[in-house]
Amino acid sequence: MSRRKFKLPQKQYKAKRLTFVEEIAMWLGEQPDLMIHYLKNRNTGGTPPYILMYLESMVDLKKINDQIVQTLTGMSHEFSVGELAERIPADNTKEFDEVQQAGHLLLKGYTLILQQRHRRGFAVNTGKMPQRAFSEPEAEKVIFGPHLGFNEQLSDNIALIRKYVDRDDLRFKSITIKHPSDKKVYLAYVAQTADPQLIKEVERRLEKVEVKDLNDVHYLEEWIIDRGLSPFPNFYYTERPDVVAANILEGRVALMTGNSPVAALLPISISHFLMAPDDHYYNPIYASFLRVFRLIAAVLAFSVSSFYVALTMVNHELLPFQMIQTIIQAREGVPFPIWIEVLILEFALELVIEASRWTPGNIGQAITLFGTIVVGQAAVQAGILNATVIVVVSLEAIASFAVPVYRASTMIRLLRYPMIILASFFGIVGILLYLMLIFIHLVRKENLGMPYLLPLAPFDLSGFKDTLIRVPRKMMDRGNLINKE
C-alpha cells in the first residue's frame, strides 16, 4: 500500500491538464493532513483502480480500513462508482461529481473513493469528531435530579432529548442557515403542544439569518428577536436535557446547533428567570417558597441601594428617628455624598466579580481576601466609606447571586445604576418613574409574538401554576394532557 502526504502541484504543472484528484487538492489549498491513498487490487494488480482521499485528523482510520480498504482490495474486478455504493458496507454514503462538493465532504470527515480517469466519486462518512463525555453543566448544578448535561456533539444531544421526552410526536426540524458552508440548526418540539404558528415564525426568521460564523446557538439570538434593543434576555439557555424536555413538552421550541452543548428555549417570559432546574424535584410548597424567595431576592438586588439613597438623601422622613441617628453617626467624616459613596462601592463590587471571573481558582482567593479587607474594613476605618453603605451593597450583591439565572442577575446589576442616580435627585418619585419606564418597556416587549410579562400582563390566572408558585404536579399535568384537540 502506498500512502503518501499530498503535495501541491508546482507551477510548471499548470500547463498540464490536472486530474480530478489534483483539482480537489488544489481546491482545498494547504492542508497538511490531506492523505491520498492509491489502492492496488490484489487480484487484478497493475494500475491502482481506486484512490482514497481523506483528512487524516478528521477520520477514524480503523473505520476506513474495515469498511473500505478491506472491501475494495478483496474485489474480483473493478466496479463503477454506482456499483460500489451497493457493495461497501457503510450506511452514510454520498456520490459527487464536482470539485467543490468533494472538498466540502472532505472537510466534514468523509473519505472519498475515486477512480482514475473518472470525474465522479463516492464518499463514505468515516468522520471521527473530537468528543467530550457527558458531565453536569457548571452553571446549572442541582442537588437532586439528573446530573447530566449536553456535550458538543449534536447527534448525542438529540439522542438525549429523545430519551427524556419519549413521545412519538417529538419532532426535529432541520433548517439550513445562510453560511459559507451551509450550517444546519435543529428545532426540537412536540407536535401536539407546540403552536404551529410559532414554528412557522421561527423558521421564517431563521431563513433570514446570514451569519459569517456560527459556533454556538447564542449567535442566533440577535437575529431572531423582535425589533428594538432591550437589556432583558430573550432566550433561556440551558445545557440540561431534562430542562429542554420539560420545556418542549410545555409547547416551547428548542433551538440547537452542532458543536455547542447549549440549547436555546423560546419563546420565554420573564418568569423563567425565577425558575431553577430542580424546582420540580422538590416538594411543591417548598418549591413555591423558593420561587417567591427568589423574587424577593431579585427585588432586593434591584432596589436596595436606590432606596437607601432615596431614604437618606431625599425622603428621610420615612426613616425612624433612631435609625437616622445611627446612619448619621456612621457617616461622620465620610467625604463623599451618599450617592457617590454607593456608586463607588457598586463599582468595587463589579470589579471584584469581574476580577474573580478571570483569575485562576487558587489566586481568586487572594482577590476575595483583599476585597474583604480593603473594602470591608480599611475603607470604613479610614473614613472613606461608611459601614451602612457596605451592609446595603453587600446585601444587594448576595441577593443578586440568589437569582438562579446568571444572565438575569447581571442584567439586574446593570439596570440599577440609573436608578441610584435618579433616586439621589428625586427620591422615591425618581424610583417610581424609573420603575414605570422599565415596566412599560416590559409590557411592550414581545418575544416571538408572546408578551414578555405573561402571565402577569395580559393577566392569566392559570399561567401562575408554574411561574411564581409551583402547584402540585397532579394539578399541572391534568391541564396539559387534555390540551386542545
Added chain:
Amino acid sequence: MTQFNRNKADLISFRQLGWLMITVYLSTGITFGQTLLAEKAGKSGWLSILIAGLVTLLLLWIIVETSIKNPKQSLVENLRSRLGKALGNIVTVIYLLLIFFLLIMITYQAVRITELNFIYIYINPYIFIVIAYLLVIYMITGGATILVRVNDTILPIFLLLLLVIMILDIPFIELDRGRPLWPGNWGDVIRGASLPLILFSELTAISMLWPYCRDHHDKKKAIKTMGFLVVQGILIMSFIAWALIITFGAERTSSLIVPIYYLAREIFYGQFISNFQILLLPMILGSIMIKIALFIFVLTDGLQQMGWSKYSWSIPYLLSTAVIISTMNLIKSDHQFSYYLTHVSVWLIPALFFIHSFLWLANVIYQRKSSTRG
C-alpha cells in the same frame, strides 16, 4: 405554563376595560376629589358618591348602547358617519376639546399636588410632569393594548396599598368622635353628587377604546362585566370618603389638598413605619399617569380618525407639549383662572352626556329609517 392564545393577543377584554375605569376613578378619587366632595356634600359625601354611581351606571348603559350599534367604529368614526362629515366634525372637535380641557385640569392638579405636598424646594415639579408625559407617550405608542396591560399590572398594587393604608388606619379611627354620617340636608348630598359625576364623565373615553375590544358585539357581557367593575370602583371610592370623614370630619377634609395623604400621615407603628404617607406617592402619580395616558390616547386616536393620520407619530408629542405649556401658563397666571376652569368642567358632564345621547338618538333614527326602507 399554558399556551398563549395568539388570536386574542392584540385585543382588550371587558374586564381590562373595567379595571381601567377603576384606575380612572381612583386617580381623581384619592387626590383632590375627596376635598371637593367634602366641601360640597359635607359629611355625607359617601352617599353622594353612591347616588352619582347610579347616574354613572346609566351613562355606562348609554355608552354601551351607542357603541354596540357599530362595534367596529369608535365614537369619532360613529359621529362622522351618522351625522355627516361637517356636523360630525364639529361635534367631534367639541368632544376632543372637552377631553383636552380635562387633561389640562388633571395635569394642573398633578403639578399642584406634587408642588405642595411632596416635592421640596430644590426640585422643579414640571420635570416630573415632563417625564411622566414622556413615559405616557412611550406607553401609548404601543397601542391601546399596552396601556391597558400596564394598568392591569399596576392597579392591583395600588389597591393593595390602599387596603394596607385603610387597615393600618383602623386603630386610629375613633368612631365616637361625634360625626354622624347620615345627612341632615339632602340638598347637600345632591349637590355633592355632581362632583363625582365629573369624574365619571371620564368614562366616555372608553367608548373610543371600543373597537379594540375582544367581544365588542356582546352587549350582555359588556354590561355585566363593566357594570360590576364600575359598581366596585364606586364602592371603593365611597368607602374612602366614609373613612376620611370618620377620621377627619368634613371640615378638615375639605381643607386638605390630598386628604388620604394626611390619613396615611397618622399611621405610626413603632420603629418600622413612622411616616407611611410617602408610599402613597407611587399610587397617586401612577394612577394619574394612566389617566393621562388614556386621554392622550383618546385624543390621538380621535385626531387620526379625523384625517390627521399623516402626522400620526408626532400627534402625541404635540399634544403633550401643548398640555404642558398650557398647564405651566395656568400655574404662573392668576389662581382665579384655575377656579374658573374647575367651574367650566362642571359643564363637561351635560356636554358629554349630550354628545352620547345625541349619538344614541341618531343611531335609533338611522336604524328605523333603514328598516322602513328595507
Added chain:
Amino acid sequence: MRLIYLMIILSLFLSGCTPPLSIEEKAIISMAGFDKKDNKIQVTAFIQNPAVLGKARAGAQKDERPVSILKTEGNTIDFAVHWSSNFVPRHVDWNHMQVVILGEELAEEGISHVLDFIQRQPEASTLPFIFICKGITTRELFERAFEFTDSPSRYIQEIIAPSREHTNFREVRVYNLLNDLNSPLTDIVVNGIRLAKKKHYVTAGGHETFYITNTLGVLKHGKLAGWMDKKASSGYMWVKEDRWDHAVELKNERYKVYVNHDITTNKPDIKVNFRGKDIKNIEIEVDIESKISEISHSRMPLTTQTIHLFEKDLEVYVEERVRHMIEVSQKMGADILGLGYQVRKANQKYWEQYKTEWAEKIYPRIHVDVIIHVQVENTGDIVEKTETNIENK
C-alpha cells in the same frame, strides 16, 4: 421631533435641579417648645447632632455634645426659625420631631397657631406627643433638660412608657388634637409636664428632672380652660381610657387591711334618658373587672363575702372620682367626655335646637348618674394566704 423633545427635557433637567441635602447636613429637631412672651412666639428646640457620637466612637475627644439648644422668637414660628438660620450650623428640619411642649401662657391663648404650623410643614409628621408646661416656662424646662440629658425627647418617651400603666397619662399626639379641634363636640385634655421634686429622682449630676403630671389640662375649643386636680383626672381616665394593668390600693375599714386591685378591664357606657322633650339624666356606667394581687393582712380568708366587700370598696373609690370629674368639668363648662355627641345620637331634634347652648348652659346643669359595677375575678389559685399553710406545717 423626538430629538427636540429630548432637548427640551434635558434643558429642564440641567436648569433647576441640584441634588438634595443628605441627612447629616440637616439640623434635626427632636423636641420643640412653643411659648408666648410679649406677644411674640418663643421657640425653643433641641437640635440633635448624632455625628458627635460617631466622632466619639472613632476615638476623638468628646468636647461637643450631641444635642444643642435653639432659642429664637418672632411673630410666626417659621419666620423665627428661618431667622435663626444665621446661627444654626445646618438646615433646620422638622421631620423627626418627637415631642411638642406648649407653654401655659400660649395654651391659654389658643394652640391652633402651633398646630397650624405643624400641619403645614409638608413632610413633618403629626405624630409627636404633646404636653403643656405646668408651673414653668418651656424655655426653663428645656434648659433644665439640657443639663442632664443628651437626648431629651428620648428621655420623655422613656418616662411615658411606665406612666401609661400607673398614672393618669392620656396619650395625646398632634393629630389627635388636630382631629378633635375640628369636631366641635368634644373638648380635649392634655397632660402637663413639670419639674420633679428632688427627693424622687435625682440624676448623677444632681440635676432636677421633670415628670409627666397626674393632672390633666382641659382644652376648651383649643384653649386651656384650667387644670383638673388629681382626683378628677383619675375619674376621667376611668371613663375614657383603658386601665389595663392599673394598680389601685384600697383600705378595707372592716378588716383593717390594704388590698391591691389589678385592673383587667373597664368598659364605660353612656346613656341619655329623656323625659318628654328635656333630658332627664345621663347615666355613665362603668363595668370593671379586677384581680386581687396583694392583701396586707396575713390571716385574711378570701371568700365570696370578703371579695364582695372589696368590690364595694373599689366601686366607691371609682364612683367618687368620676363624680368629682363631672363636677369639675361642669364648672369649667367643658364637655370632655363627649356627652353632647351621645345626646345628639339619642335625639337629633333636641340637639339641633340646643346645640349652641349646650356647652355654656345645658351641660353645667345636667344631672349625671354614675353607676359602677366591679367584679373581682376569683382566680381559684389562692383562696387563703399562703403563710397560714406554711405556719401550720
